[in-house]
Amino acid sequence: MSRPDVSSEGEPPLESTAASLDPADAFALIGNETRLAILEALWAADERPVPFSALRREVGMRDSAQFNYHLQKLTGHFVTKVDGTGDDGGYEFKHAGEKVVRSVIAGSFNEHPTFEPFAVEGACFACSGDLEARYDDERLTIVCADCGEAHGEYSFPPGGLNDRTAEEIAEAFDQRVRHLHCLAADGVCPECSGRMTTEIVDEGECCLGVRVRVDHECAQCGHTLCSAAGLRLLDHSAVVSFHRERGVPLDDRPYWTLPWCVSDEYTRVLERDPWRLEVRMPIDGDELRVTMDGDLAVLETSVQTGD
């Protein structure tokens, strides 16, 4: 087992030159039915590595030389050969190969997915109207059916619609948004694992119509996410217990039912340089106030009671 070299400070542990592929070359390599079939056969295998002969059988190609030709094209970039004795050795995924198969699976079971907007739990923070989920262009949006105010929008692969009822789709979307934003706020791009930056912004409006918000951007692939500042606080211990003590379990309800997660009406800019934000969370006359810095770290919490 080789460990990544983490000893040299500040240096990336991997040489990214020798093995890296031009995207056009990468697409050319897998733009072939046999090679996709090899990746899918690897995916479907009960155990990996898969020996050469078993892999060839699974793909259903008689001509061993031709099969080997295609397999070699994948080897190094998408697939790796693992040495072993007898039947122990064989072929195994590299990360990029697994990713290709995953994206084929995520997209292809349901190629042009649509569903009629359906009602979801909660009420609009702006007008108390009914909320609904809409799906368009592989993005799911929670929207007020009355005033059109957005309560969250994020990519949702078509594969996520399979085998789920409307209610389960909404639940999966809630989980997905929570996890992806959590990853982003921790500095890891949910798309490519690159370095993600976090920035407080208080001008213009994002896709959610929020002015004071958090923007995340990946330095590597350019992926962006935005949210109200409160979304970061969903699993902060003081926030969780303040709500639990008042009968509101935060992990048991969609984030969009909590107005401080979707609207900036509850966010106040206390200071700009350096950033200090305050998020208010009112329940039945009591209110929790959380102060955060520009990295979304919690600096202070205080409870104001109504009586």
Ligand SMILES: [Zn+2]
């Ligand atoms: Zn509304």
Ligand SMILES: [Zn+2]
């Ligand atoms: Zn990225």
